[in-house]
Amino acid sequence: MSTSNPVNLLDFDVDGLVAWFAGLGEKPFRARQVMRWMHHEGCDDFDAMTDVAKSLRAKLKEIAVIRPPVPVRDSISTDGTRKWLLDVGNANAVETVFIPETNRGTLCVSSQAGCALDCAFCSTGKQGFNRNLSAAEIIGQLWLANKLLGAAGDAATDLDAGEQDNGRIISNVVMMGMGEPLANLDNVVTALRLMLDDHAYGLSRRRVTVSTSGIVPAMDRLRDECPVALAVSLHASNDALRDRLVPINQKYPLRELMAACQRYLERAPRDFVTFEYVMLDGVNDSDAHARELVALVRDVPCKFNLIPFNPFPNSGFLRSAADRIRRFAGILIDAGIVTTTRKTRGDDVDAACGQLAGQVQDKTRRVVRLKQDMEMRR
Numbered sequence: 001m002s003t004s005n006p007v008n009l010l011d012f013d014v015d016g017l018v019a020w021f022a023g024l025g026e027k028p029f030r031a032r033q034v035m036r037w038m039h040h041e042g043c044d045d046f047d048a049m050t051d052v053a054k055s056l057r058a059k060l061k062e063i064a065v066i067r068p069p070v071p072v073r074d075s076i077s078t079d080g081t082r083k084w085l086l087d088v089g090n091a092n093a094v095e096t097v098f099i100p101e102t103n104r105g106t107l108c109v110s111s112q113a114g115c116a117l118d119c120a121f122c123s124t125g126k127q128g129f130n131r132n133l134s135a136a137e138i139i140g141q142l143w144l145a146n147k148l149l150g151a152a153g154d155a156a157t158d159l160d161a162g163e164q165d166n167g168r169i170i171s172n173v174v175m176m177g178m179g180e181p182l183a184n185l186d187n188v189v190t191a192l193r194l195m196l197d198d199h200a201y202g203l204s205r206r207r208v209t210v211s212t213s214g215i216v217p218a219m220d221r222l223r224d225e226c227p228v229a230l231a232v233s234l235h236a237s238n239d240a241l242r243d244r245l246v247p248i249n250q251k252y253p254l255r256e257l258m259a260a261c262q263r264y265l266e267r268a269p270r271d272f273v274t275f276e277y278v279m280l281d282g283v284n285d286s287d288a289h290a291r292e293l294v295a296l297v298r299d300v301p302c303k304f305n306l307i308p309f310n311p312f313p314n315s316g317f318l319r320s321a322a323d324r325i326r327r328f329a330g331i332l333i334d335a336g337i338v339t340t341t342r343k344t345r346g347d348d349v350d351a352a353c354g355q356l357a358g359q360v361q362d363k364t365r366r367v368v369r370l371k372q373d374m375e376m377r378r
């Protein structure tokens, strides 16, 4: 008979599972064996773990489960972008997006249902905060995508294929879905460790990116606990404008944010920070803003990724015109900053960059319609 409150083994990183197994009187290699079954093979059935002792399998069946989030919708765009809507209970849903490209496949992962930070141009922010995702719900997005893309038991374990991650269906992960990853740091770090661990997904640190709106103390913790590639949502060239667009700036203003980026780079797997900059017509997209940015980031090795704003109802913002974006990029490029403009993908299934997904409840707890849009990035 199984217990009514089983432990979800997807909540553990390798050290965590070894410790939990020790509590059962089981050896570390057993924990690593089960890890590989779960994450390499995409296995959620203890009975299928044929090289695990029968007695241990029986014990695990009684007290544990391997339970990823449940996909309630699967959409495929004409450009190959695939989006899953995941039910995370209590009428909350989050999205995961897979973006195939010629030489890589990127999974865009959510960290929270909703977000408390309330950036002015973000539809997740407008939805408010529901709750943090558990480590199992975060790593479960990679677990599911691997399985549904047919990668489990195959490319995910192929660590010998030339440059480490090439040849895998999912070669890159970006924490750029719903939520602010650094506001859910403990669970995000557990999931990141699994992404990097050879007993789980074995991704290169350089191919796992956390995007943050700039929670400075948590940036320092991420650097110390699990440094991966860093993207920072800058979106403004001065404090007055950023205070308005990204309210967390009132707590951690640009001078502190730039210093935190420099500290992060001391331990980062890449030698630059990616600054994301949403292009809002007439708000932050003038030549003067571009020049102010060049001065702002002078001491931070960086690249820029300009994101054409993706509108949503009543946002109050418009996307900058293509010519304006080109001119803005030109000023950064002339100053020697590598600058790309994100292309919108998957918009026919509402998976386009800057669109956010989620299911919200009204005050009567009735489920109101799905607001789908999600952020996806590379």
Ligand code: SAH
Residues within 6 Å of the ligand: 119, 121, 122, 123, 175, 176, 177, 178, 179, 180, 181, 211, 212, 213, 232, 233, 276, 277, 278, 307, 308, 309, 310, 311, 312, 353, 354, 355, 375
């Ligand atoms: N909370 C994190 C990561 C998730 S949001 C962060 O803010 O960095 C991922 C990216 O999408 C951020 O750069 C965010 O500012 C941007 N974004 C949010 N809404 C957008 C929209 N409507 N159009 C374009 N980009 C948007």
Ligand code: SF4
Residues within 6 Å of the ligand: 115, 116, 117, 118, 119, 122, 123, 124, 125, 126, 177, 178, 179, 180, 213, 233
């Ligand atoms: Fe939250 Fe990021 Fe949206 Fe800001 S942009 S509200 S931090 S998800």
